Amino acid sequence: MNNRKLLLVEDDRDFSESLRLLLQMKGFAVSLAYSGEEAIDLHRDGAFDYILMDIKLPGMSGIETLDQIVDHYAEAKVLLMTGCERGSEEVASANMTRAIGVLYKPFRINDLLNFINS
Numbered sequence: 001m002n003n004r005k006l007l008l009v010e011d012d013r014d015f016s017e018s019l020r021l022l023l024q025m026k027g028f029a030v031s032l033a034y035s036g037e038e039a040i041d042l043h044r045d046g047a048f049d050y051i052l053m054d055i056k057l058p059g060m061s062g063i064e065t066l067d068q069i070v071d072h073y074a075e076a077k078v079l080l081m082t083g084c085e086r087g088s089e090e091v092a093s094a095n096m097t098r099a100i101g102v103l104y105k106p107f108r109i110n111d112l113l114n115f116i117n118s
Contacts, residue, residue, distance in 0.1 A: 005029045006116070009039040009053035009062065010081075019052075022109050034058075036065030046073040050116050052103075055082040070098045079115050081105060 006028045010016045013034065020030040031048070033039040036057050043051065051069065055062040062080060069076050081103040101115050 004049040007048040007051045009033045036060030051078040
């Protein structure tokens, strides 16, 4: 077990549960947030090694959430995920210097593990 803590921020509950199970099988302790506001509340103390966050969220977007988290905890390692195409306006508007990368859905679990194990 690697005992690393990961916060998964995704409003699709079925996808969240499936991904959480896969990550738990890989040894991660996974907490779920279904909105940006919930993610900020959970990450207040910098308790997570990684944050995996959807760009499109209800209310506060994943980009806005990323900015707030990094403003308060500069060491946060946030990996964004999106169902949008590469080069889309949504992804292009993100300040990618604040995230460790972007995963495009659908992605393989190994693609995710490569980001967080490097």
